[in-house]
Amino acid sequence: MPSDDATLRLLITAGPTYEPIDAVRFIGNRSSGRLGSSLADRAVQAGWDVTLLLGPNAVAPEDERVQIVRFQSCQDLEDLLEQHLSRCDTLVMAAAVADYRPVADEVNLEGKRKRVGGALSVQLESTPDLLAGCAKRARQDQFLVGFALEPRERMMSSALSKLERKGIDMIVANPLETMDAGTIEATLIGNPAKGLEIQIETPGPISKPDFANWLIEQLTPLTRQRMSELAGNATNGAQ
Amino acid sequence: MPSDDATLRLLITAGPTYEPIDAVRFIGNRSSGRLGSSLADRAVQAGWDVTLLLGPNAVAPEDERVQIVRFQSCQDLEDLLEQHLSRCDTLVMAAAVADYRPVADEVNLEGKRKRVGGALSVQLESTPDLLAGCAKRARQDQFLVGFALEPRERMMSSALSKLERKGIDMIVANPLETMDAGTIEATLIGNPAKGLEIQIETPGPISKPDFANWLIEQLTPLTRQRMSELAGNATNGAQ
Numbered sequence: 378m379p380s381d382d383a384t385l386r387l388l389i390t391a392g393p394t395y396e397p398i399d400a401v402r403f404i405g406n407r408s409s410g411r412l413g414s415s416l417a418d419r420a421v422q423a424g425w426d427v428t429l430l431l432g433p434n435a436v437a438p439e440d441e442r443v444q445i446v447r448f449q450s451c452q453d454l455e456d457l458l459e460q461h462l463s464r465c466d467t468l469v470m471a472a473a474v475a476d477y478r479p480v481a482d483e484v485n486l487e488g489k490r491k492r493v494g495g496a497l498s499v500q501l502e503s504t505p506d507l508l509a510g511c512a513k514r515a516r517q518d519q520f521l522v523g524f525a526l527e528p529r530e531r532m533m534s535s536a537l538s539k540l541e542r543k544g545i546d547m548i549v550a551n552p553l554e555t556m557d558a559g560t561i562e563a564t565l566i567g568n569p570a571k572g573l574e575i576q577i578e579t580p581g582p583i584s585k586p587d588f589a590n591w592l593i594e595q596l597t598p599l600t601r602q603r604m605s606e607l608a609g610n611a612t613n614g615a616q
Numbered sequence: 617m618p619s620d621d622a623t624l625r626l627l628i629t630a631g632p633t634y635e636p637i638d639a640v641r642f643i644g645n646r647s648s649g650r651l652g653s654s655l656a657d658r659a660v661q662a663g664w665d666v667t668l669l670l671g672p673n674a675v676a677p678e679d680e681r682v683q684i685v686r687f688q689s690c691q692d693l694e695d696l697l698e699q700h701l702s703r704c705d706t707l708v709m710a711a712a713v714a715d716y717r718p719v720a721d722e723v724n725l726e727g728k729r730k731r732v733g734g735a736l737s738v739q740l741e742s743t744p745d746l747l748a749g750c751a752k753r754a755r756q757d758q759f760l761v762g763f764a765l766e767p768r769e770r771m772m773s774s775a776l777s778k779l780e781r782k783g784i785d786m787i788v789a790n791p792l793e794t795m796d797a798g799t800i801e802a803t804l805i806g807n808p809a810k811g812l813e814i815q816i817e818t819p820g821p822i823s824k825p826d827f828a829n830w831l832i833e834q835l836t837p838l839t840r841q842r843m844s845e846l847a848g849n850a851t852n853g854a855q
Contacts, residue, residue, distance in 0.1 A: 395644070398643070401645045401646050401647075401712070402643060402644070402645050402646075402714075403643070403644055403645070403646070404637070404641060404642070404643055404644075405634070405641070405642055405643075405644045406640045406641050406642070407640050407641075407642070408640075434673050473640070475641075477736050480735075496719075496739065496740065496741055496742075497716050497739075497740040497741075497742075498737050498738065498739050498740060499737065499738045499740060500735065500736075500737050501735065501736040501737060501738060502735055502736075503735075503736075
């Protein structure tokens with residue numbers, strides 16, 4: 378059974394994905410990676426061992442103890458999660474993964490389409506749900522956390538349905554209305570199906586650095602509790 | 617007639633364009649803007665007055681005397697060129713402008729498409745040729761320079777046809793083969809239709825900073841010559 382001062386290992390993803398159309402063009406999104414990088418900084422300062430999977434052009438953390446691995450596309454991130462997942466206690470999925478990407482057989486990574494004039498159409502396909510994929514492979518002692526940005530009126534119901542659909546432990550739900558506010562007003566919601574009947578709200582709207590501190594403070598005891606419960610079960614021969 | 621030490625004014629564009637699909641997604645390209653920013657630095661150090669129109673995530677110049685105006689999309693850049701063109705003596709178009717963008721009535725800048733699963737298609741349309749547009753509006757005393765990256769075997773013919781199609785004064789032609797070489801081996805080619813039967817080659821493959829120096833050294837006398845010819849014509853009453 379892990380002792381209370383065993384080093385916890387955080388795997389965190391941040392930033393956008395860039396999905397290639399050809400050798401020079403891509404479909405990207407405007408995620409800055411700032412929140413994920415800030416979470417990585419706070420976690421390492423709180424004593425966690427932190428690996429950050431970081432997207433293109435995303436803001437890097439300041440603390441040199443954060444181990445950074447870069448990705449470009451959803452496919453890259455999927456491969457990295459496969460490599461790194463088993464070595465973490467908690468996964469926080471803060472990356473803004475593209476939900477669509479150009480269909481693979483139309484992508485030309487060698488060259489560049491010539492300007493031909495007129496119209497053109499890019500066929501897109503859904504990307505795999507990386508967090509749901511991790512939840513399927515994760516061990517019972519691992520703690521998986523996602524994010525949800527939803528309109529305030531249906532935030533709770535959307536968050537609960539996302540928890541169920543993805544099979545993860547907790548979700549950080551933010552009202553869509555506060556997206557550009559500079560402050561964060563979030564609710565950390567547990568998955569009842571995982572025995573986590575918890576809802577913890579931030580103390581009102583707080584700054585992003587304060588939010589990063591707050592979330593790491595919540596995740597530390599939750600991760601330890603999960604690990605010790607499982608260790609306890611194992612010791613007792615329970616399943 | 618401008619004296620030999622009159623301050624020359626350079627308008628230069630650099631970096632990629634990001635063409636919005638919706639409020640968060642865009643189609644981008646991998647241009648770093650490094651060469652254009654380096655050209656802006658060298659020009660300002662050589663005594664030019666420099667305005668740089670700079671794309672998203674592009675590397676900024678180091679010299680604080682470069683006046684930087686940021687753009688995001690091809691449309692933004694088109695608007696900025698319209699504002700700034702009349703105030704320059706030379707325009708160097710080093711930006712990697714998207715040649716396709718999402719069709720305007722499909723773009724939803726207010727929201728974000730929901731993940732619906734399955735396939736999706738983004739309709740693209742050609743963007744306007746910004747450099748050709750500038751050439752149509754430019755005064756005779758203005759000097760317009762573009763870039764061409766073409767396979768070595770048809771580099772010269774492609775460059776000449778681009779000069780004609782765009783109606784600009786000169787083109788900097790680079791063999792496609794040297795794209796990732798770290799060095800530049802370029803030919804500065806004049807438009808015969810503008811009385812510029814000139815081809816000037818770099819002294820072999822040179823570093824990017826050396827290339828920036830070299831190009832500004834070529835453009836300085838060419839711009840002065842153009843201005844004094846035109847001023848001479850005006851003085852002589854010729855037209």
